[in-house]
Amino acid sequence: MSANKSSARSWWVFIGCCVLSLVGFGLIVNTPGLYFTTLGEVLNVSRTQIALATSIMAFAALPAMLVAGKVMKLVDARILISVCVIGVAALFFIQSFFNAVWQFYVSFALMGILYVIPITLAPSVLLANWFEAKLGTVMGIALGLSGIGGTIFNPVVSWFITNLGWQNSYRITAVILLVCILPFSLFVFKFRPDESKGEYAYGHVETKTEESGKGDVELPGMAAKQAFRTPTFFLFAAVSVLLQIVAAVVQHISSHEIAQGLTLEQGALVVSGIMLGAAVGKASIGILLDYLKPELAIVIYSLIGLSGWGLMAVATTPTPAIAAGFMAGIGQGVVLVALPWFIRQSFGQRDYSEILSIVGMLGGIASAIAVTAHGAVFDATGSYVPSLFGNVALYVVAAICMVIGFRMRPFKAIAKSGK
Structure with a gap:
């Protein structure tokens, strides 16, 4: 029962x-x-x-x-x-x-x-x-x-x-x-x-298999070594790398706004807008993932994020620049919340921590390199605008990778086969 x-x-x-x-x-x-x-x-x-x-x-x-x-x-x-x-x-x-x-x-x-x-x-x-x-x-x-x-x-x-x-x-x-x-x-x-002590995850539904073998149930999902060889893992790793490159430009935003004619204080407000937007984006995308089709949530938040970076590239007055920062921040919910959620749904619980840590490491390497790379773009062109329009393109590619990776998720097949 x-x-x-x-x-x-x-x-x-x-x-x-x-x-x-x-x-x-x-x-x-x-x-x-x-x-x-x-x-x-x-x-x-x-x-x-x-x-x-x-x-x-x-x-x-x-x-x-x-x-x-x-x-x-x-x-x-x-x-x-x-x-x-x-x-x-x-x-x-x-x-x-x-x-x-x-x-x-x-x-x-x-x-x-x-x-x-x-x-x-x-x-x-x-x-x-x-x-x-x-x-x-x-x-x-x-x-x-x-x-x-x-x-x-x-x-x-x-x-x-x-x-x-x-x-x-x-x-x-x-x-x-x-x-x-x-x-x-x-x-x-x-x-x-620990289910042998009557502890269950919130929303857990006990199966007949578990009822007959309490305390000795293997966590559902793929082994990390298997997961690392799947197309879904490579696509999610690509998402992490692409969107951390996007996020790395945040450290240059104050300088970009000054180059656009704003003051240092106004540039700081744009950065604050990004932080506030990230907080709103992370909380709201998490809620929507529980109630909307996950692919739809990704498309919506990716569109908001890329619109923010695109607007920031052309904004020359404080109000639209701050609004652009807020929108760009909302889009960060894709990599900071939706990606871990997608990894959990795509590979299960078994080695989730290992898989998540590797994806996070790859994104961290990309971010560390990208901070310097965005600076190099400015040195070469005299502007951060190429980086900001580049962020728009990276969001499009990342959203496509995320949707395809989720639809190819291997854990769905495991769950159907009862493994």
Whole structure:
């Protein structure tokens, strides 16, 4: 007899993932740049030298993503995430005592390795394991809060630095991370439900096979080695690469707007529009994936995103430029929420964390290269307009790859055959 089973713990996992995105992403990823001016003066180094620390963190995260997905399956998630969070918090605290730029390089490299599991992978992986129904909704809301976290913590940390000093700001950041995240990582974040103890993912429907063999049921889906050889994987990897190239131009938007005749403050508002749009896009596309045909949701959000980049290329006044930024931000929901959702639906739960980590790593490499490439385009042409129109074309190709990859998804065949 089939019966709908859900675990109250699923919603605690959801709340914890919201905290990971809001507080963890908001502090670890969005605020390091706030210290650049002060640290440059204190350490007597250039802005480029101190900013290099964040690039080191991004590159250090890439090899970590190669193994992070597999490690999440082997080590108790509560221990693993807690150790990583404690490690990142400890690094923030220790940074308050640094007096040389090389020390920041070392600490940011370690931070890049440590933040991958709790911040980059854990929200998507845990939610995919704990929700069979409404996965798009909870994933969109949780991941969407990362942008809200940046909006909240940027002014807060700026106030800390200005009024309490950069050392105390680092120490307070460490405490906030521990106080907000550890209760969830220690007591809530099990990797997946233990059905032998009566735990089920939200929306789970128990089958006769499970009823006859409780506690010994293999997770449905493809093995990672099989998935890596499918056309769907290659198409989704291409989507990740293409749309991370698109997203990489965000770091150049203030400069683009100044070149278009806007002020620095107006350019900053365009960037804020992108961040706000990303938060709205991630939350709303997640909800729509649960209620619309997935391919239709991709087409809609891709059209919004490419329209935003196209408008930004020609806008020369603040209002349309800010509106363009908001639209471009909404389009980011495709790669940040829809792609993990599509991967989960296309390959199942079995090795989801491994597959997602590899796709994310490929996108991260593309992003790191593209930031410099967009700068090279400006140096060669004197404008960012070619990059922005290029983003329009990349969105079209990415949307096509995503729709075709989803329609060819191998897990659909597995599910029909009962494997």
